[in-house]
Amino acid sequence: MDDKLWFTLFLLAKKGAIKQPIKISSTKFCEELNVSQQTASRRLQELEKLGYITREIKRQGQLIKITRKGEDLLKELYYGLKAIFEEKPTIIRLEGEVFTGLGEGRFYLSLEPYKNQILEKLGFVPYPGTLNLKLKNKTDLEIRKMLKSFSGIKISGFKNNLRTYGDATCYPVIINNKISGAIIFAQRTHYGDDVLEVIAPVCLREVLNLNDGDIVFLTIDIRQFAKY
16 A cells, blocks of 8 residues: 555544544645645545545545554554564565585584584584585575674683694574474684584484575574563
8 A cells, every 4th residue: 555545544544534534624634745636635635536435425524544554554564563563573584595614613523522512502412514605685684693692602712732622602593494493603604694503413405305505494583582
């Protein structure tokens, strides 16, 4: 529906036309809409034709009542605005394109301190290797940025006789609506902000029959680590 008709219906609702018929003076109503009397009259006629209001012409004006159809339309607008201004997302989804990485995940996920923490905190022993996904659109890049702003599940770094290993943060996900796993952000990485690394208890390429260039979908319930 035309935006101007939306506003006209909204103004009628503010005047009480949802609950009962209201008396409208054409002269005064056109001033409230900031349009000519002819334009105001035309908008009311269009709303009536579309079934959003009923009109009864009287000598000193007209009685207007918003119909159930008009009320439902206003409710749709209300819930849409409520979702924008009040509701917080609980489930987020993003997608990425499979590509062959550098192979570093196989080494790091084979280290016992990392494996043990992932088992303890995420509930599975990770397959030695990550599924690498390239994010292709701006929305997914923004979701990645938002995800990193949450605390997530911390995997602590450690030291051995050879070197120091950095921290990582995990975010549980469902891969292609089939397999539970996690996005893992390593503190030290060679990848840019357009890449996600995904871990799981199985080889995702084999189980999901994935090849480079395939699209993978990730579903994340952020209620477990987002603070509202």
